[in-house]
Structure formats: structure tokens, C-alpha cells
Amino acid sequence: MNEAIARTGVLRALGAMSGTSLDGVDAAVVETDGIGISGFGPSGYRTYLPQERAILRAALGRWEGAEVDLAGDVVDVAHFEALKEFEGVDIVGFHGQTLAHDPRGRGTLQVGDGAALAGALGVPVVWDFRSDDVRMGGEGAPLAPFFHFACAKWMGAENPLCFLNLGGVGNITWIDPARSAPEEPGALLAFDTGPANAPVNDLMMARRGLEMDEGGALAAQGTVAEGLLEEFLGARYFARMPPKSLDRNDFAFASKLVEGLSDADAAATLTAMCAAAVARGMEHCPKPPARVLVTGGGRRNPVLMEMLAAGLDCAVEPVEAAGLDGDMLEAQAFAYLAVRVARGMPTSCPGTTGVRAAVGGGIVSVPGGG
Ligand SMILES: Nc1ncnc2c1ncn2[C@@H]1O[C@H](COP(=O)(O)OP(=O)(O)OP(=O)(O)O)[C@@H](O)[C@H]1O
Numbered sequence: 001m002n003e004a005i006a007r008t009g010v011l012r013a014l015g016a017m018s019g020t021s022l023d024g025v026d027a028a029v030v031e032t033d034g035i036g037i038s039g040f041g042p043s044g045y046r047t048y049l050p051q052e053r054a055i056l057r058a059a060l061g062r063w064e065g066a067e068v069d070l071a072g073d074v075v076d077v078a079h080f081e082a083l084k085e086f087e088g089v090d091i092v093g094f095h096g097q098t099l100a101h102d103p104r105g106r107g108t109l110q111v112g113d114g115a116a117l118a119g120a121l122g123v124p125v126v127w128d129f130r131s132d133d134v135r136m137g138g139e140g141a142p143l144a145p146f147f148h149f150a151c152a153k154w155m156g157a158e159n160p161l162c163f164l165n166l167g168g169v170g171n172i173t174w175i176d177p178a179r180s181a182p183e184e185p186g187a188l189l190a191f192d193t194g195p196a197n198a199p200v201n202d203l204m205m206a207r208r209g210l211e212m213d214e215g216g217a218l219a220a221q222g223t224v225a226e227g228l229l230e231e232f233l234g235a236r237y238f239a240r241m242p243p244k245s246l247d248r249n250d251f252a253f254a255s256k257l258v259e260g261l262s263d264a265d266a267a268a269t270l271t272a273m274c275a276a277a278v279a280r281g282m283e284h285c286p287k288p289p290a291r292v293l294v295t296g297g298g299r300r301n302p303v304l305m306e307m308l309a310a311g312l313d314c315a316v317e318p319v320e321a322a323g324l325d326g327d328m329l330e331a332q333a334f335a336y337l338a339v340r341v342a343r344g345m346p347t348s349c350p351g352t353t354g355v356r357a358a359v360g361g362g363i364v365s366v367p368g369g370g
């Protein structure tokens with residue numbers, strides 16, 4: 001391992017995330033010693049081309065075989081292109097693309113070859129962040145919570161607050177910023193809330209050939225089917241105590257529920273399901289949060305934001321209200337986590353993934369081997 005990286009002091013870390021919505025690679029720089037955030041650096045985005053997206057989609061839910069290998073190649077090329085322009089980088093955090101996630105069964109699979117990326121970029125790369133946590137009995141997700149804790153400190157937050165990430169799947173982090181470290185008992189509670197944008201995206205693709213319900217325009221024209229919403233909330237997942245996590249397609253039944261509805265009513269109902277799942281999840285939080293800061297693409301959907309605000313007893317705001325970048329928070333998270341892994345610090349704990357004890361997962365690959 002590179003000496004400078006293992007030592008204390010602030011590093012310039014570059015994180016890369018390819019999320020469940022399969023839109024592209026987000027990349028962002030964070031300056032950190034693995035504990036505090038000293039600053040945020042430049043960011044970038046490399047979209048997946050339609051043919052690349054089709055390859056990734058074909059591999060979703062698979063654990064091995066030609067489709068998985070092809071998806072790995074797409075991820076490797078896209079990440080190299082997304083990351084090669086950044087300068088002065090000490091270390092890279094490479095999440096890869098989740099293809100399958102079944103922590104209590106077959107495990108969790110993120111494709112992407114971190115050793116090859118380290119060689120190509122000439123920079124140490126931390127990757128395979130989730131496997132050790134799963135091996136230790138954890139859910140392997142969500143992993144952003146340790147970074148959310150650092151963000152709460154960076155903001156100077158004094159009261160409990162939540163970060164809510166609305167990508168393909170939703171995940172929430174409840175934070176007590178009065179605690180001194182993220183692994184301290186009571187500092188964090190995190191879990192996946194339920195499906196977020198993935199079912200709406202799938203509906204738009206199936207019925208309209210579109211990637212998303214932009215601005216919630218279609219949902220705004222529809223009426224929520226309350227009976228179906230109740231049926232959705234009857235799913236066992238919502239009664240389960242956190243920590244808990246989901247695969248992108250675990251809630252395929254939500255899409256089935258709305259099959260008989262008009263396009264607009266189906267969009268409205270699926271959007272309401274995302275918001276209702278969050279409200280349900282909030283019941284697990286140890287204390288009511290002062291505010292919920294929303295990150296991920298869902299914060300751009302005003303219909304969803306209104307439904308969220310209607311279901312929660314606190315301020316619901318995009319993370320920009322706290323001076324953060326909601327398009328880059330996950331990429332920044334993996335930059336931050338990379339430094340922690342390289343320095344032997346934990347990246348998850350019982351409150352975030354249900355792992356037996358705080359653990360720092362990940363492989364560190366340095367250019368030229370190992
Ligand atoms: N203007 C918008 N209007 C409505 N929805 C939007 C808008 N912009 C983004 N979204 C939704 O947000 C999604 C992308 O969110 P994001 O980039 O946070 O996902 P991700 O990081 O891939 O997912 P995950 O966090 O689950 O891994 C889009 O697929 C779309 O559903």
C-alpha cells in the first residue's frame with residue numbers, strides 16, 4: 001500500500017458511482033482525512049450510451065455469465081472515461097455497478113475491475129466496498145450513511161436530521177450529530193425505504209418509451225389509487241425492523257399493482273408509493289428529525305416532493321438547502337469511504353447495515369499490482 005495514503009492528513013479523493021437507474025457515471029472529488037470533510041472539488045458525469053444501457057439492463061439480476069462480463073466491460077470503459085480527466089487525485093473510490101443484491105442469499109455483486117482501473121489511471125483504487133459487510137452478516141447497503149454523518153458535521157448540524165436518497169431505490173439515514181463518531185451506538189440508523197423512481201421509470205419506458213416522468217408531469221395529471229397504495233404498504237418489507245436493504249427489482253409487485261390503471265393514474269400511484277414508503281420508514285427513526293434533506297434524482301420531481309412533505313412532520317428540502325450537491329452526493333460518498341478503507345477505518349456498523357460489528361470493507365488496488 002502507498003505510504004502517503006496510509007498516513008494521516010487530508011487526501012484528494014475521487015469517487016465514482018453508477019447507480020440503480022443506469023443513467024451514467026457520477027464522479028466527484030472530496031478532500032478528507034477520512035473523518036472530516038475539508039472541501040469539495042470538481043465533479044463530472046459520463047452518460048451511458050443507449051447500447052451500453054441495454055447491456056447493463058440485460059445483466060440486471062444476473063450473477064455470472066456472458067451478460068455479466070459484457071456489463072463489466074461497459075462499466076470499466078465508462079469509468080475510465082469519466083475519471084481520466086481529473087488531476088491531482090491521491091485515491092479513487094470505485095463503487096461499480098450493482099447487478100444483483102441478495103445479502104442473505106447469494107451475496108451482492110458490483111461489476112467493475114478496480115485493479116485494472118488502478119493500472120489505467122495510475123492511482124490507487126478502492127473497490128468492492130460491500131462484500132466484507134455481507135460476509136460479516138450485514139446487508140452490504142446502504143453505505144453512504146458514514147459520509148452523511150460527516151456531511152452533518154460539515155454543516156454544523158446540532159439536531160437529529162435525515163438524508164433521503166431517491167434514486168432507483170430509496171434509502172434514508174437518520175443522524176444524531178451530537179455523537180462524536182459514526183460508529184458510536186446511536187449515531188446512525190439507515191436502511192432502504194422501498195422503491196423510489198425505478199417503478200415510475202419502468203412504467204414510462206413500457207407505456208411511453210421515455211426514461212422518466214420528467215418533473216412529475218404525468219403523475220400530476222393522475223389520481224392516486226388509494227386502495228392499491230394500501231395494498232402496497234401491506235408488503236412485509238415495511239414491517240421489518242431496519243437495517244434492511246433492497247435489490248432494484250424487489251418491488252416488481254408494485255408495477256403489477258398498477259397494470260390496470262391509466263398512464264397518469266399509474267404514474268401518480270407509483271409516485272405516491274415512493275413517498276408513502278418513506279413516511280412508513282420514518283416511523284423507525286429513534287427521534288423525529290428536524291429536517292429531511294433529499295438527494296438523488298427524485299428531488300427534481302415536484303409532485304414527489306409535495307407528496308413527501310404532506311406525509312412528514314418536518315421540513316423536506318433538497319440537500320442544496322444545506323450547501324451540498326444532490327447530484328454528486330453518492331459519488332462523494334465513495335470518495336470519502338475510499339480514504340476510510342485505505343486507512344483501516346470502518347465504513348459500516350450495526351446501525352447502518354446490521355453488520356455484527358463496525359467493519360471497513362473494500363479492496364485496495366495499487367497501480368502495477370496488488
Ligand atoms: N427532472 C426530473 N423529474 C423527475 N424525475 C427525475 C428528474 N431527474 C431525475 N429524476 C429521477 O431520478 C432518477 C435518477 O436518480 P439518481 O441519479 O439519483 O439515481 P441513481 O443514483 O442511479 O440510483 P440509486 O441511488 O438508487 O443507485 C431518474 O431515473 C429519474 O427517475
Ligand SMILES: CC(=O)N[C@H]1[C@@H]2OC[C@@H](O2)[C@@H](O)[C@@H]1O[C@H](C)C(=O)O
Pocket residue numbers: 019020098101108140141142143144145165167168169170171192245246330
Ligand atoms: C446494493 C446497492 O447497490 N444498493 C444501492 C441502491 O441504490 C440506493 C440504495 O439501493 C442503496 O442501498 C445503495 O446505494 C447507496 C449509494 C448506498 O449504499 O448508500
